[in-house]
């Protein structure tokens with residue numbers, strides 16, 4: 001990471017190695033095949049909103065729903081990162097454009113799905129009587145307007161960070177689903193966690209392809225992501241840590257659970273481990289074991 005966190009938007013192509021466009025296409029096509037039309041879902045038609053009932057939720061469960069709504073609702077900020085770092089215009093050369101254009105097939109679908117998550121949770125809050133519309137919009141705007149920055153220097157880092165974040169979110173939704181008292185909310189969380197699992201698989205594929213093609217050359221940037229890892233909005237939501245600890249009482253939330261999955265990706269990608277890869281795996285494993293804070 002650089003200090004550019006304080007310097008505003010990064011609007012240039014990110015540095016570092018890029019995969020060949022054909023590799024990106026391989027990962028994107030595999031991702032798109034994981035959601036055949038018959039399995040897709042929709043906010044307006046997939047749930048019986050009349051069943052939403054916040055009276056079935058504990059205070060902690062309500063708080064968790066409010067928390068994850070803010071996180072999901074920040075989608076414009078997450079999506080912008082990919083537009084800014086992988087531009088699809090004449091600011092990049094033709095080969096880079098082709099890479100970015102193939103990646104864009106993923107980012108638009110992913111963004112559409114994440115936006116659906118935000119809308120499902122917002123709709124739930126309104127239907128369940130957890131919030132009034134205008135007050136909810138206003139409170140989401142409070143956090144949503146804040147810039148989301150991942151000031152990485154290397155392209156591979158924009159796939160490593162979400163690999164961990166998507167897996168951590170999937171695991172959290174699975175835990176939360178088991179805890180909550182409203183069956184409709186359980187249904188929503190099942191849909192969300194399945195999508196997060198698919199998103200994880202895409203980013204895992206990308207990181208695997210990077211390691212297979214470039215090996216040791218991408219180990220340091222990957223390591224840097226883990227060394228500095230924070231869940232999204234940890235630095236911007238007011239009272240984040242207090243809130244995070246509170247909702248962890250309702251359902252376990254530990255992003256380091258996702259590190260095991262990164263180690264699996266690395267192991268799968270590398271036939272014979274180099275010293276550098278060995279060191280990365282030891283480092284990630286140590287971060288997993290050392291972590292005592294649930295976030």
Ligand SMILES: [Fe+2]
Nearest residue numbers: 072114117196
């Ligand atoms: Fe999501």
Ligand SMILES: [Fe+2]
Nearest residue numbers: 166195196199
């Ligand atoms: Fe996701």
